[in-house]
Amino acid sequence: MVLMSSRTSLDVRYVETDAMGIVHHSNFLHWMEVARTDFMRDGDKSYRDFESKGLRLVVIGVEVVYRGSARYGDQVQIETKLVKVHPRGVTFHYQIFVAKQLIATGHTEHLVTNTYGKTVSMPTEWLDYLKQIHMLHRGN
Amino acid sequence: MVLMSSRTSLDVRYVETDAMGIVHHSNFLHWMEVARTDFMRDGDKSYRDFESKGLRLVVIGVEVVYRGSARYGDQVQIETKLVKVHPRGVTFHYQIFVAKQLIATGHTEHLVTNTYGKTVSMPTEWLDYLKQIHMLHRGN
Amino acid sequence: MVLMSSRTSLDVRYVETDAMGIVHHSNFLHWMEVARTDFMRDGDKSYRDFESKGLRLVVIGVEVVYRGSARYGDQVQIETKLVKVHPRGVTFHYQIFVAKQLIATGHTEHLVTNTYGKTVSMPTEWLDYLKQIHMLHRGN
Amino acid sequence: MVLMSSRTSLDVRYVETDAMGIVHHSNFLHWMEVARTDFMRDGDKSYRDFESKGLRLVVIGVEVVYRGSARYGDQVQIETKLVKVHPRGVTFHYQIFVAKQLIATGHTEHLVTNTYGKTVSMPTEWLDYLKQIHMLHRGN
Numbered sequence: 001m002v003l004m005s006s007r008t009s010l011d012v013r014y015v016e017t018d019a020m021g022i023v024h025h026s027n028f029l030h031w032m033e034v035a036r037t038d039f040m041r042d043g044d045k046s047y048r049d050f051e052s053k054g055l056r057l058v059v060i061g062v063e064v065v066y067r068g069s070a071r072y073g074d075q076v077q078i079e080t081k082l083v084k085v086h087p088r089g090v091t092f093h094y095q096i097f098v099a100k101q102l103i104a105t106g107h108t109e110h111l112v113t114n115t116y117g118k119t120v121s122m123p124t125e126w127l128d129y130l131k132q133i134h135m136l137h138r139g140n
Numbered sequence: 141m142v143l144m145s146s147r148t149s150l151d152v153r154y155v156e157t158d159a160m161g162i163v164h165h166s167n168f169l170h171w172m173e174v175a176r177t178d179f180m181r182d183g184d185k186s187y188r189d190f191e192s193k194g195l196r197l198v199v200i201g202v203e204v205v206y207r208g209s210a211r212y213g214d215q216v217q218i219e220t221k222l223v224k225v226h227p228r229g230v231t232f233h234y235q236i237f238v239a240k241q242l243i244a245t246g247h248t249e250h251l252v253t254n255t256y257g258k259t260v261s262m263p264t265e266w267l268d269y270l271k272q273i274h275m276l277h278r279g280n
Numbered sequence: 281m282v283l284m285s286s287r288t289s290l291d292v293r294y295v296e297t298d299a300m301g302i303v304h305h306s307n308f309l310h311w312m313e314v315a316r317t318d319f320m321r322d323g324d325k326s327y328r329d330f331e332s333k334g335l336r337l338v339v340i341g342v343e344v345v346y347r348g349s350a351r352y353g354d355q356v357q358i359e360t361k362l363v364k365v366h367p368r369g370v371t372f373h374y375q376i377f378v379a380k381q382l383i384a385t386g387h388t389e390h391l392v393t394n395t396y397g398k399t400v401s402m403p404t405e406w407l408d409y410l411k412q413i414h415m416l417h418r419g420n
Numbered sequence: 421m422v423l424m425s426s427r428t429s430l431d432v433r434y435v436e437t438d439a440m441g442i443v444h445h446s447n448f449l450h451w452m453e454v455a456r457t458d459f460m461r462d463g464d465k466s467y468r469d470f471e472s473k474g475l476r477l478v479v480i481g482v483e484v485v486y487r488g489s490a491r492y493g494d495q496v497q498i499e500t501k502l503v504k505v506h507p508r509g510v511t512f513h514y515q516i517f518v519a520k521q522l523i524a525t526g527h528t529e530h531l532v533t534n535t536y537g538k539t540v541s542m543p544t545e546w547l548d549y550l551k552q553i554h555m556l557h558r559g560n
């Protein structure tokens with residue numbers, strides 16, 4: 001089975017808006033987190049499984065470029081790609097759309113740690129799993 | 141030393157507003173949490189100490205009545221009282237003001253648990269500490 | 281067409297958890313808001329339409345009783361009913377489940393206002409629309 | 421009067437933590453927003469005044485590099501600098517500390533718009549005000 005790009009759909013929540021009438025920019029980080037959860041679940045594993053192994057994907061960097069805005073009632077689409085996979089970390093890239101219009105791009109960089117926050121290498125099975133999804137995505 | 145009512149001051153954050161131009165009602169729960177943290181720190185202990193004993197104050201009930209609203213730039217004042225203290229739980233009461241006008245009242249009910257979520261009794265020293273603050277507040 | 285109870289499904293977001301390892305209690309208010317948005321959209325109107333008429337449903341009271349907890353990775357189900365409909369306000373009731381276990385019940389009370397926050401009566405078409413959904417739900 | 425770097429102190433809120441036991445990375449954007457509000461208030465104007473002129477500082481880009489973490493009970497210090505000022509936009513830079521240890525650096529890029537989201541130039545008095553703070557900060 002060849003996986004396509006991971007896609008996530010979200011309805012804008014009222015609480016996500018601010019006094020400008022649009023979604024507050026910090027919520028894009030929440031959406032990107034939902035999107036990479038979906039991405040990791042696209043095969044037969046999930047981030048919850050990852051955590052149950054005593055592993056964490058700690059965020060060490062984020063970047064978002066905003067090109068438009070989202071409003072309450074909008075449906076948001078997110079396309080997620082894994083652009084780097086190392087034993088000690090991964091980098092995701094995101095494109096966020098409303099009504100097929102690109103409203104933001106972003107990426108997040110993650111380090112693998114144990115539950116005490118110490119950097120560790122991820123188990124081979126996970127590395128292979130992510131690399132495999134990675135390859136499939138690159139194949140698009 | 142006789143403690144007065146615990147008072148907390150907060151500046152409304154932009155992210156707390158919503159598309160109505162006012163603070164989203166869910167943030168009042170965040171403020172009440174900050175207020176009871178301040179309350180517990182009014183003596184020589186803190187909620188962080190409480191957690192370091194392997195204890196948690198789990199929220200089992202909340203109620204808020206909204207009488208007004210807060211806006212970005214407003215300073216919010218919260219008056220907190222401990223209205224019930226049992227070995228297994230506590231109840232806080234809150235009054236929230238903007239510019240001396242009461243904009244909300246609320247209360248939260250809490251159960252004492254261990255880190256596994258099992259209901260336990262709090263240590264005598266903590267029960268005494270909270271009862272003492274309780275008495276002082278009632279003495280106002 | 282007879283509407284059944286409005287049901288909403290949500291996946292717990294990582295950002296919704298707190299240091300206790302469970303969902304922070306304030307997020308239940310966010311979920312209840314999503315649930316009533318779904319409820320209002322169950323017919324041929326939506327809360328977005330309501331706002332486009334210059335109307336707002338301001339929250340004037342909330343109450344939540346917590347009986348259990350939700351964790352990252354859980355799917356949450358919410359059943360929503362409209363328990364009161366007046367020209368000037370409505371009251372919703374919610375039951376929140378994880379894996380068919382009731383983890384919380386709540387209600388929210390709302391007032392109809394214009395965009396300036398002044399209390400107004402809702403248009404007859406909206407009153408009829410909500411009453412009709414109300415009846416159908418009561419008929420269950 | 422020569423202004424020093426704008427400094428903001430915040431106590432970590434429980435709701436800001438996540439299941440890893442540390443502050444969720446998205447809250448750093450909330451803190452940076454509080455910090456630039458403080459920055460703009462360091463003179464005789466505030467962002468609220470800016471909004472009252474029908475102007476908005478829309479976020480068009482954010483970047484955060486995380487070097488450490490913050491926990492419930494920690495006090496966070498933020499140092500804010502204005503690193504670019506144009507009639508149509510500004511860029512802020514932030515350093516975030518816990519117990520004098522740098523836990524994150526970030527910047528946010530903003531565009532000036534009117535209330536309809538249309539790009540505009542800021543009034544000369546605001547440009548001069550920000551440039552003046554800018555100069556003073558650079559003078560440190």
